[in-house]
Amino acid sequence: MHKVQILWLRLIAGITALLASPAFAALPRPDAPSRGTEGGFLKMLQNYGYDIAVVFGLGIAVVGFSIVAINAIQKFHEVTQKKATWTEFFTVVLVGGGLLIIVIWLVNKASEIL
Template sequence: MQRITQLTAFFQQLALARTLGNAVWQVRRRLSIAFLALATLPQVALADLPSIEQPSNGGGGGSLYDNIQGYLADAAVLLGLILTTAGFLVVAGSALGKFREATKRGEWGEFITVVVVGVVLVVILIWLANKAADILA
């Protein structure tokens, strides 16, 4: 009988310890959630934000319409530069292909023709991009 009482007391203590462990775990979980919530709240920034870059064409304190028009002109100039770069890459790829053919077959006339025409095309593209930038400005 005494053994049963001791076992009963032991299991009661074990249940109490388990209950206390669960309570401590719940408190730790809630504290970590609260800390995470506080850590993710937005903080007040004490630094000044930089001013918005004005478009190089137009804008500069004018109306919103003037700023949008200036940004669109800058975007058009950027698009012209991208197209010029793409044209240069196409010419360079074509010249490399002709160079490979010329080294295998020994026909250097086509290679020189492709290079000269490619250089002329790239110069024309750059000239047109500069003229377009002047017109948009």
């Protein structure tokens, strides 16, 4: 019985190998950097670096938004349990929103400087 199982597995593996063909998908071309590809290889790498820096700055803004949202939800939870006042909640929301505006403005200015 053991030899029959081995032969059966070999038969299945052989059929699978014959039916399986490499997948040659038409992969899309990578996008060019936002500032173009002309100017040589080094210039193209600098342009890709610029795009990476802009995405990194966007990530900083997302982290800032997440922190403000988490703090606002936490403060709202404290308000509903009568551990904090509505004034404290609105203060957290307004100060956090102001900080987000400043962070987004700074990221925007940094992308212009690059």
